[in-house]
Amino acid sequence: MAQTTQPATLLADGISVRLGGHRILDRLDIPELPAGALVALLGPNGSGKSTLLKALAGLAPAHMTRLAWGAIDLRPMPAARRARYLRYLPPGLPEDVHLTAAEAVMVALRARTGAAQAGEPARRVAAVLEELDIAGLADRYLDELSGGQRQLVALAQALAHDPAVLLLDEPLSALDLNHQHHVMQMLRGLAHERHILVVLVLHDLDMALRYADRALLLARGALLAAGTPAEVIRPDHLAQAFSILTRIEPSSLGHPHVLVSGLADAGGTHAAPSDKPSAH
Numbered sequence: 001m002a003q004t005t006q007p008a009t010l011l012a013d014g015i016s017v018r019l020g021g022h023r024i025l026d027r028l029d030i031p032e033l034p035a036g037a038l039v040a041l042l043g044p045n046g047s048g049k050s051t052l053l054k055a056l057a058g059l060a061p062a063h064m065t066r067l068a069w070g071a072i073d074l075r076p077m078p079a080a081r082r083a084r085y086l087r088y089l090p091p092g093l094p095e096d097v098h099l100t101a102a103e104a105v106m107v108a109l110r111a112r113t114g115a116a117q118a119g120e121p122a123r124r125v126a127a128v129l130e131e132l133d134i135a136g137l138a139d140r141y142l143d144e145l146s147g148g149q150r151q152l153v154a155l156a157q158a159l160a161h162d163p164a165v166l167l168l169d170e171p172l173s174a175l176d177l178n179h180q181h182h183v184m185q186m187l188r189g190l191a192h193e194r195h196i197l198v199v200l201v202l203h204d205l206d207m208a209l210r211y212a213d214r215a216l217l218l219a220r221g222a223l224l225a226a227g228t229p230a231e232v233i234r235p236d237h238l239a240q241a242f243s244i245l246t247r248i249e250p251s252s253l254g255h256p257h258v259l260v261s262g263l264a265d266a267g268g269t270h271a272a273p274s275d276k277p278s279a280h
């Protein structure tokens, strides 16, 4: 009889982080997140999204009651060792180093595989650049690339590490609309086909509705909602988290999207200046 193997899951409970004397996350439990899922981490500015990703990666001082990838306890591991499992990609742009895109990805690959293997990494670098549709940038220097192009190279570096879990902090922020969709499709493919767990911070709720398998909504350091994007991105949750009044409607292409009809004021009554769709 064929044996069924459970996919590994990320288990993280009781996450507390204090920064600058403030409690940023307070015993936060996140639901089990399986390999092969694309998970959108949503929430207003300052709600703790980056802090959560950094805490998972071991880059923010955190106390956790549990942090495991399947049966592997990640808590005792220093950040550098934990990065073999969880690879965090910060927001913003990578440094202006004078390396070509291919060299930058090669550096990441060598960090993972060791310098010994020479021929194979070159093919792997080309494949990763191809996967992100930036093979044409291979010989261009990072400090001569646009912000969006550098963001794509940084993503290629993260992929070269071949982690079990990719933690991406606003990976779309510098990308044009075409590349935003390309990267979301690529990440979804990566999750589903290579069984990587991808957790990414998104501000664009329509992108989450369209591409993510699951969503987590943070507000003031607490988990307000978790589930499928449709279960999480609901008018009541959005009013609570973002103080906006919304309707979720199918677009003419069939994808649901968020229409912002106004801002909820402090007293909970409505300002409804227009019924126009959001800018997303």
Ligand SMILES: Nc1ncnc2c1ncn2[C@@H]1O[C@H](COP(=O)(O)OP(=O)(O)OP(=O)(O)O)[C@@H](O)[C@H]1O
Pocket (backbone or CB within 6 Å): 019, 020, 022, 024, 043, 044, 045, 046, 047, 048, 049, 050, 051, 052
């Ligand atoms: N090093 C720090 N020292 C003190 N407070 C910090 C530090 N880093 C973050 N914070 C605070 O922690 C809270 C959460 O910040 P965090 O960057 O995690 O939010 P975020 O949800 O990622 O926000 P954004 O969407 O604006 O990037 C904020 O109130 C922020 O001011």
